[in-house]
Amino acid sequence: MHSFQELVLSFNKGFDTNHFPVSPASLYEPSEYFLNIGGKRIRPVLCLLGNELFNDIHEDAYHLAHAVELFHNFSLVHDDIMDDASLRRGKATVHTKYDSNTAILVGDVMLVRAYEHLQKIKSSHLSKILELFNTTAKEVCEGQQLDMDYSKMDKVTMDEYIHMITLKTSVLLAASLEMGAIIGGASTSNCKHLYEFGKNIGIAFQVQDDYLDAFGDAALFGKEPGGDIKQNKKTFLLIHALEVANPTQKLALENLLNVDAEDKVEKVLAIFKECEIDTWAENNKAKYLKKAFEHLEAIAVTSERKKPLIELANYLMNRNQ
C-alpha cells in the first residue's frame, strides 16, 4: 500500500520525460512545455489508487495513468483557448505563449498520445476501460460546452450547474478511480461505488473552490479572493444566493452584477453573508462529502486499504490554496 504522495513521486518518475519526438519543434516544443509546467497529478494517481484499493499495482495502471494525465492536459490546453486564460499553474498558457492555432494542434496530439498509452494496456479489461474512457472524454467536452453556454445565460438553475460541474470536472476523477479499479479486478458493484465516491468528492471540491474564491483567506488562498464575483461567474454561491435572497437582496445582487463598481466584491459578499451563503456552502460541501464516504464505506475491501483514499480526500478538502 502506498500513500498519495508516494504515488505522485512514482508516477512522475515515468511521466517526467519527453512525450513527443523533437520534430516538428513548432508543434512538439509547445506540447512538452505545457506538460512540464507541473500540476498536482491527482487524476493519474487516482488511477493507481483505484487499482491498489483491490490489488497490487499492475503495470497497466501506469499506462492508464499516463493516458489520463495526457487527456487532462489536452482538455486544459483547449479550455484555456476557449476561456482566453493567460495563466495556468502560474505559467503562460499555450495559446498565450505560442498562438491559438498551435494550441489547438497541441491539444489534438496530446489526445492521440493518450490513446497510444491506453493501447499499451494488456489487461483483458481493456475494452471496458476504453468504453469508460471514451464516455468520459465526451462528457468532459459536453461540460466545457455547457460552461460556455451558461456564461451567456441570464439564469442557471442549481441542477443545471451541478450537471455541468459533474461533467466538466467530476466524471474524470470518478472514471480515473474506476478504470484503476477495473485493472485491479474489482467487481462491478465495487467499481460503481468507487465511481460515485470520486464523483461526489469532485462536486464537494468544486463547492469548496467556489467558497474559497469568495471567502478564502488571501494569504492562505494564494490570490485575492473575489475573482468569480468580479467576473459574474455563476458559482454554487451566486446561484444559491439568487434562489434564497429576499426581493430587496435579489434586486441589490442583480444590480451589482450589472456594474463594475470598486466595492462590488465587498457588497456581494455582504449579501452572501446576510443570506448565510457561507454556512450553506459548508453544509453543502459536507453533504457531498458524506455521500462520497457512504459510497467508499460500501466498497467491500478492508478499511486498511481505504486509508490512502481517505488521506487524499482530506488533502483535497483541507486545502486552502
Place this chain on the structure above:
Amino acid sequence: MHSFQELVLSFNKGFDTNHFPVSPASLYEPSEYFLNIGGKRIRPVLCLLGNELFNDIHEDAYHLAHAVELFHNFSLVHDDIMDDASLRRGKATVHTKYDSNTAILVGDVMLVRAYEHLQKIKSSHLSKILELFNTTAKEVCEGQQLDMDYSKMDKVTMDEYIHMITLKTSVLLAASLEMGAIIGGASTSNCKHLYEFGKNIGIAFQVQDDYLDAFGDAALFGKEPGGDIKQNKKTFLLIHALEVANPTQKLALENLLNVDAEDKVEKVLAIFKECEIDTWAENNKAKYLKKAFEHLEAIAVTSERKKPLIELANYLMNRNQ
C-alpha cells in the same frame, strides 16, 4: 468485388445517421451539421477497398471506415479554424456558422467518436490497426502545423513541401488502404506496397490540385482559377518556378508576390508558362502516378482484384473539379 461508387453508397447507408446524442444541442447539433454537409467519402471507401483487395469485406472494415471518416472530419473542422476558411464543400464551416470555441469542441468529440468506432473492431489485428491509426493521426497534425509554419516562411524547398503534403494529406489515404488490408488479412509486404500506392496517389493528386488551381478551366473546375496565386500560396508550381526561373523571371515573380495587382494572376501564369511549369506539373504528376502503380503492380493478388483501385485512381486523376 464492388466498384468505388457501390462502396460509397454502401458506406453512406450506415454513415448517414445521427452520430451523437441530442443533448447538449449546442455541441452536437453543430457536429451533426458538419457530418451532413457531404463529402466524397474517399477515405472510408479506401478502407473498404483495402479490405476487398484481399478478402470479402468484413464488418470490421465498416467500423474502421466510420472511424476514418470521423477522424477526417475532426481534422477538417480544426483546420478550418486555423485557416480561417469560411466555406467547406460550399457550406459554412463550423466556426463560421457557430463559433471557434464550439468548433474546437466539435472536432474533439469527433476524434473521440472515431476511437469509439475503432473499438468495435473485433479482429485480432486491432492493435496493428490502432498503431497505424495513432501514428497517422499525429502525422496529420504535424502536416497541418508545417503548413502553417511554411505559410510564414520566405522560402520553402520542394523536399519540405512534399514532406508537408505527405503528412497533411497522403498518409491518411495510405493508412486507410493499409488498415483495410490488415482487416483483409494481407501480408506485411502487401500492406506496405498498398500504403505506398496510396501515398503516391495522394501526392499526385496534390500536384494536380495545384495545377488545376492555376491552369484549370473555370467552367470545368467550378471556380475561378488563380486562388493559390492570389494568396501567394506555396504550391508545387510556385516552388518549382522559383527553382528554375532565370534571374529576370525570378525577380519578376518575387515582385509579384509582394503586390496585390489586378493582373497578378495573369502575370504569374505568364511566367509559369515561360518556365514550362505546366508541362513540368504534368510530368511530375505522371512520375508519382507511375510510382503508385508500380507499388500496386507489386501486390501479390490477381489483376482482377486491383480493378476498383485503378478505377478510383482514374476517377481522382481525371477530375476537373
